[in-house]
Amino acid sequence: MTTILREAWRGSRALTALAALMTLLLAVCLAGLALDDRTLLGQPVWLKPAKFAVSFVVYALTLAWLLDRLGRGRRAARIAAAVVAAMSVLEVGIIAGQAARGRSSHFNSTTPLDGLLWSGMGAIILVLWLGTLLIAILLWRDPPADRAVAWAGRLGLVLLLLGMPQGLLMLVPTRAQLDADARGADTLLGAHAVGVPDGGPGLPLLGWSTTGGDLRVGHFVGIHALQAMLLVAMLLGRLVADPARRTRLTVVLAGAYAGLLALVTWQALRGQPLLAPDAATLTALAVLVAATVAGAVAALR
Structure with a gap:
């Protein structure tokens, strides 16, 4: 772990600092879960920022670790990484701040402040996505020396960039929300669940609906594709000695991961747990x- 952190620090100090800050936020959220009994849509108010903190720790360290292997374009990569880190702090900061207020951070425009924060989150995510896209382009042009790791990083970033915009599927209001909005009632406009209201029975910790479809499944699979593919490449490095076979297997498993992403998204859109x-x-x-x-x-043949 010390080696990984050292390499991540060399790759991007901004992203490594982001990981440290998110670790601190996670500690705060865990304290909140223990001391604050408030709930929001059936979940403890501090659970969402805790999950985002864990996700961004993994995301930041993985990206920084990859950037340490970049030869050309390091200055552009440092700038893009700094932008990604800053946008991530703003995004998770809004989520944590809304949790502290006992307000929903997503799909919430019921007050002027809530609407401003929700609109800001959309702009922040767009900038974060563009920063990640630039890093993906730089890594595609100048990948690590190990071809299997190179293709794992390349294809993992592509899947990550496909997984991020899946959140757009959650912006479509439900019929019940549209009816409530037409009556002038305060309501969220958008939902994670499909076929059932948000806040119903869900899986422990994750909160994914167990009674209907849940678009967070595909979103989760997509945004963690980079980590999954790099772990695959590292595992294959121990199991398959031949570099060419290892690279071909990595590409095959990336295709399988893309198929899994499409499958769970299709399942959720049909309202299926x-x-x-x-x-x-x-x-x-x-x-x-x-x-x-x-x-x-x-691939092995």
């Missing part, structure tokens, strides 16, 4: 597994 797949979902999963196995066998 993650742990209650129907026959169509199971069939699609079986096809994905079979294609992955066939691709892996071909």
